[in-house]
Amino acid sequence: MLQWGTDMKRYFKLLWLFIKTSVIREMEFRSGFFSLTAVLFLSTFITVAFFSVLYGSVTSIHGWSYGEALFLLGTYFLVDNLTSALFYRNFSRVSDYINEGNLDLLLTKPVDPQFTMTTRYTGVSDLLNVVTSFIIMGVALGKLHLTVTFFGVVGYLSLILLAIAIVYSMWLAVSLLSFWLTQIDDLQDLWSGFYEFAKYPPDIFFGPARLLFTFAIPILTIVAFPAEFILHRVGPSSILVNLAIAVILLTITRIFWNIGLRRYGSASS
Amino acid sequence: MKKYIAVFNTALQNAITWRGQLWFNTILNALPFIAYYYLWTTVFANRGTTAGFSYDTLLTYSVVALIFNRVTSVSPEYGIMENIREGSLTKYLVQPISYFGYYWASRTASRTFVFLVSLPMLAVILYVLRHHLQVPAHGWQWALFLASVPVAYGLQFVFGLFLGFLTFWILEARYFQLVKGLVVRFFSGVLLPFAFFPHSVQTVLGLLPFKFLASFPVNIYLGKTNATDALIGIATGIVWIVALHWLARRMWLNGLKRYVAVGH
Numbered sequence: 001m002l003q004w005g006t007d008m009k010r011y012f013k014l015l016w017l018f019i020k021t022s023v024i025r026e027m028e029f030r031s032g033f034f035s036l037t038a039v040l041f042l043s044t045f046i047t048v049a050f051f052s053v054l055y056g057s058v059t060s061i062h063g064w065s066y067g068e069a070l071f072l073l074g075t076y077f078l079v080d081n082l083t084s085a086l087f088y089r090n091f092s093r094v095s096d097y098i099n100e101g102n103l104d105l106l107l108t109k110p111v112d113p114q115f116t117m118t119t120r121y122t123g124v125s126d127l128l129n130v131v132t133s134f135i136i137m138g139v140a141l142g143k144l145h146l147t148v149t150f151f152g153v154v155g156y157l158s159l160i161l162l163a164i165a166i167v168y169s170m171w172l173a174v175s176l177l178s179f180w181l182t183q184i185d186d187l188q189d190l191w192s193g194f195y196e197f198a199k200y201p202p203d204i205f206f207g208p209a210r211l212l213f214t215f216a217i218p219i220l221t222i223v224a225f226p227a228e229f230i231l232h233r234v235g236p237s238s239i240l241v242n243l244a245i246a247v248i249l250l251t252i253t254r255i256f257w258n259i260g261l262r263r264y265g266s267a268s269s
Numbered sequence: 270m271k272k273y274i275a276v277f278n279t280a281l282q283n284a285i286t287w288r289g290q291l292w293f294n295t296i297l298n299a300l301p302f303i304a305y306y307y308l309w310t311t312v313f314a315n316r317g318t319t320a321g322f323s324y325d326t327l328l329t330y331s332v333v334a335l336i337f338n339r340v341t342s343v344s345p346e347y348g349i350m351e352n353i354r355e356g357s358l359t360k361y362l363v364q365p366i367s368y369f370g371y372y373w374a375s376r377t378a379s380r381t382f383v384f385l386v387s388l389p390m391l392a393v394i395l396y397v398l399r400h401h402l403q404v405p406a407h408g409w410q411w412a413l414f415l416a417s418v419p420v421a422y423g424l425q426f427v428f429g430l431f432l433g434f435l436t437f438w439i440l441e442a443r444y445f446q447l448v449k450g451l452v453v454r455f456f457s458g459v460l461l462p463f464a465f466f467p468h469s470v471q472t473v474l475g476l477l478p479f480k481f482l483a484s485f486p487v488n489i490y491l492g493k494t495n496a497t498d499a500l501i502g503i504a505t506g507i508v509w510i511v512a513l514h515w516l517a518r519r520m521w522l523n524g525l526k527r528y529v530a531v532g533h
Contacts, residue, residue, distance in 0.1 A: 032441040039444045046448075046455045053465050054312075057319050062311050193297045197304060204311040209303065 014111065015119055022089075022122035036125040044077055044132050047199065064201035067143035068231055074137030075227040076199045079160065081133055083167045085126035090118045091171055092188050095178035103264060114257055118172060144231075152230050155239060159226035162242040166222050167195075169249035176253070179260035198223040218245055272366055273374040280378035294383070295390050298339060302394050305331040320464040326491060327462070329403045333490050334459045334483045336391060341421040341482065342450070343380050345372040349433025350443050356530045368521075373426070380422075405490055413499045417486035420506040424481055427510060428453070430517040437524030458484030478513070481506040 026033050051073060055066040064072070097103045097117060106113040141148065171191045194217055197205075202224040205213055213220045225242055228234040309331065313324045322330065349372065352358040361368050395402065405411050432449060435442040454460050456479035463471050463484050474480060485502050488494045494502070 029441075031439070032444070035439070035441040035444040039448050043448050043451050046451055050455065050460050053461055053467075056467065057465050058312055061308075189297055190293050193300050196300065200304065200308060204307050206307070206311070209307060 011111075011115060014115075018119055019122045023124050025121075026124045033125055037128055040081075040125055040129045041132060044129065044136075047077075048073065048136060061201050062203040064203065065144075067140050068227075069201055070140035070143065071137055071231060072201060072223065072227040073199055074133045074135075074140055075160075076223045077133035077136060078130060079163045079167065079198075079223055079226075080195065081126045081130045082160070083164055083171070085123040085130075086164070087118065087168060087171055088126070088188070089121035089123050091175040093117075093121075094172075094175040098178045098260075098264065113261075114254070118168070146231070148230060155229045155236060156226050158239055159229055159242060162239070162246045163222040163226065165246040166218060166242065166249055169246070169253040170217070173249075173253045173256055176256055176260050179263050194219055221245065273370050276366075276371055276374040277378040280375035281382055284379045284382040291383070291386050295387060298387060299390055299394070301335055302332065305335070306398070320462065321493075322462065322464065325401045325403060328398065328401045330462055330487055330491060332394065332398060332402060334487045337418070337421065337486055338454060338457070338459045338483055339387065340380075340384055341418060341425050342453075343376045343422055343425050343429060344446070344449070345376050345426060345429040346433035346446050346449070348372065348375075349430070350436045350446070353433070353436040353524075353528065354440060354443070358528060359530045362525075369430075369518075372430075376426070376429075403491065406492060409496050410489055410492060413496070413503065414486055414490045416503055417481065417489065417506070420503055420510065421482045421486065423510040424478055424506065424513070425453075427513040427517055431513070431520065434517065434520040434524050437520075437527050453479060453482060457482035458487070462487075478506070478509040481509070 048070075051066075051069055054061075055069065059065070061069060094117065097106070103113065103117070106116050109116065174191050175188070197213055198219045202210075202213075202220040205220065210220075221238075221242060225234060225238040229238060306328070309324065309327050313319055313322075313327055316324070319327070352361065358368075361371060405414065428449070432442060432445055435445070456474060456477060458474070458480060459482070463474055463480070466474065474484070481502070485494070485506075489499045489502075
């Protein structure tokens with residue numbers, strides 16, 4: 001137990017150092033940082049505009065009012081920005097690590113290589129854009145005249161943490177396909193393409209799509225559960241469901257990682 | 270002309286060699302169709318008309334707009350930005366070939382290939398939605414709709430040139446390419462028909478050239494534009510291309526004076 005505690009402390013310290021060096025790195029290329037921040041803001045704005053224009057013609061989408069859809073959208077961007085900030089720069093390098101043999105370096109270090117590979121770089125612009133998602137959610141709550149309780153906030157934050165864990169395992173699992181398939185740069189896009197479905201009210205999906213996005217690729221629960229928890233559409237059981245999904249997916253990804261590692265041939269170095 | 274045909278052929282072969290990625294692209298490109306199908310079905314299936322669109326018309330609008338956008342989304346900016354940023358532009362400057370001509374030929378080749386491989390996916394989508402999709406009633410609609418394909422293609426190309434040449438001044442212009450697609454899809458009417466927008470916004474959108482990338486051709490397809498307006502529109506689109514192409518050339522000539530051939 002004591003060993004576990006010191007290990008955790010060590011990993012948190014490393015994580016902190018990784019984030020710190022990422023901020024320093026990005027601040028060296030300041031104009032790039034500002035351009036990227038502006039671009040992220042613009043894309044958020046367009047998606048919000050899409051829903052605003054759509055709700056100009058309808059009052060409700062399958063029981064979701066404009067305010068509720070806006071709150072869902074804010075949650076979508078929150079999960080999107082947090083996971084992009086934490087993972088995008090790492091997972092887009094997975095194929096390089098594997099195909100160019102850079103993974104060797106990580107394997108020789110006294111730290112779990114999966115940890116270093118998936119946390120080394122943080123995107124500061126994405127982290128900054130988290131503010132935008134809170135603004136969207138604030139506006140939505142204002143429209144809904146909804147008071148948020150302490151219990152609601154705790155439930156929401158737990159569901160967001162679980163969402164990050166679920167996104168981590170699914171996105172990593174897709175990236176780890178690089179152990180088998182080379183020369184595929186678009187694996188990242190495949191993940192973000194599917195994630196886009198989460199911005200719509202989950203109730204618009206029916207039949208096979210609903211099943212697919214709830215159980216096979218649980219995109220709908222990641223974003224919808226936290227939002228629905230605040231909107232009193234789901235209860236605390238949603239936390240248990242997502243906890244179970246997170247544990248299962250993290251375990252599967254870990255097994256997948258170990259199988260992949262056995263295939264790793266340390267190409268070219 | 271012969272050398273540009275050679276560029277076209279090489280680029281086509283290149284695209285065929287790297288076809289592994291295309292399977293992923295095929296799945297990716299099917300996703301928006303799925304999203305729109307569910308969105309419109311849930312929202313509009315049991316309504317009469319919204320903003321002048323019935324459910325079937327709206328579904329047809331989105332499908333045709335997405336396909337049109339996919340066929341015409343040429344993006345020369347990818348290569349141009351890299352050439353300028355990393356100094357490989359020099360290679361093209363010393364060769365007896367026009368830089369503009371090179372990109373026209375090579376990008377058209379890769380677009381052609383992407384279109385050909387996406388045909389099976391399109392066939393499946395059209396088959397699944399066959400009871401809802403509408404087809405133009407008159408031959409002239411087909412003719413003018415198809416005539417607006419090269420107009421949109423030319424405009425997309427020129428937008429790409431602008432974005433690419435921006436790199437002469439702003440090295441980080443590559444970040445803008447991340448939103449180019451989204452901005453174009455929003456302002457051209459791929460995401461939502463103009464009829465859904467407030468009237469003041471509609472007026473502005475009608476004056477911008479983005480409409481030629483989706484809203485304008487799809488409205489011809491659906492018969493929401495008459496033949497005269499369609500012809501005037503296509504002529505206007507061509508004027509836009511010529512004007513913007515001229516501007517892009519000015520940008521290119523000015524930018525070259527700033528070009529420093531990093532690393533070469």
